[in-house]
Amino acid sequence: MSSAWETTTDDVKTVLEKHGITVSEDRLNDIHSELDHDTIEGAVLDWNSMDNQTAAMLESIESQLIDCEVIPNGERKFLMEDIDDDDDFGTDDEDYDDDFEDADDDEFESLDDEVA
Numbered sequence: 001m002s003s004a005w006e007t008t009t010d011d012v013k014t015v016l017e018k019h020g021i022t023v024s025e026d027r028l029n030d031i032h033s034e035l036d037h038d039t040i041e042g043a044v045l046d047w048n049s050m051d052n053q054t055a056a057m058l059e060s061i062e063s064q065l066i067d068c069e070v071i072p073n074g075e076r077k078f079l080m081e082d083i084d085d086d087d088d089f090g091t092d093d094e095d096y097d098d099d100f101e102d103a104d105d106d107e108f109e110s111l112d113d114e115v116a
Contacts, residue, residue, distance in 0.1 A: 005044045015071075019073075043060040
């Protein structure tokens with residue numbers, strides 16, 4: 001597991017509480033340690049904004065907890081499909097790409113002159 005993203009027991013507790021599930025601190029620690037943290041990190045790093053990363057983390061935790069029946073009813077309360085892709089800014093953003101396609105080389109040359 002890398003250190004690009006850390007999922008905490010508080011994050012797990014947030015998901016459980018949203019489902020009305022209360023567990024002891026020991027059980028919370030056990031649940032946290034049983035999660036596939038690499039899967040969570042992969043889901044998180046698909047996004048750029050902190051809000052979307054947090055939403056992706058919560059959805060991934062919830063999905064794993066449903067799969068291992070910690071959340072027994074299978075009801076999903078954290079869905080990334082509710083997130084608007086346009087809220088996230090990344091290199092796949094058309095406006096971002098257009099800005100570079102429309103840029104005039106003279107603009108960059110003048111910046112180079114200012115730096116030199």
